Amino acid sequence: MEQRVEIKESTIKRIGGYLHRVVPIADKSGDIISYALKPLMLEFKPRDIMQVIIGSALLAIPVSLTEEVWNLGELLPDQNVLAISILSLLLISIFVYFNFYKVTLKGYVTHFIKRVIGTYLISLLVVALILTLIQKCPWGFDNILAIKRIILVAFPAAMSGTLSDTIK
Known part of the structure; x- marks a missing residue:
């Protein structure tokens, strides 16, 4: 005799200020007989922002100190730098989707977009600060070169920022 077990639907509840799948x-x-709680990281909170800042700095610091990236910023055509920027956003989007929103994107699309754009912008700002401090962003003299260097260094910085955002 086959026994059938009815599986109850999980729900999303806010517990202690954070969303959980119950x-x-x-x-x-x-x-x-019981409930299992799984934290959902669907909202982009200040804690997440701090994780992205630290994660971005982890790779931004060593990469921004290399002469190769400074020279690459001078030599690489603008369309290639733009392609790297688009690739960064695409990779962040894919990673964020599969790690946070794959099951629950519906109803959280704006949070998804905020997390992707926020992660990339934070990475750009961290890199801009570091490159400006080490005087490798020639603001006022060659703004295009400064932006190109920022985008190049932000590519790995954004990836490490995205990865560090997964830490609960």
Whole structure:
């Protein structure tokens, strides 16, 4: 005789200020005996912003100190730098989607967009600050070169910022 167990739907609830997926655990008879909580990182909170800042700085610092990236900023055509910027946004979007929103994108599209754009902008700002401090952003003399260097260094910085954002 085959026994059928009815699986109850999970719900999303705010617990302690954070969203969690509440999954009921049922016994063989279908009675709920407990609940499992899984934190959902769907909202881009100040804690996440700090994680992105630190994560971005982890790779921005060593990469921004290399002469190769400074020279690459001078030599690389503008369209290639633009392509690198688009590639950064694409990779961040894919990573964020599959790690945070794959199951629950519906209803959280604006949070998804805020997380992707926010992560990239934060990485750009961290890189801009570092390159400006080490005087490798020639603001006022060659703004295009400054922006190109920022975008080049932000590519790995954004990836490490995105990765550090997954830490709960």
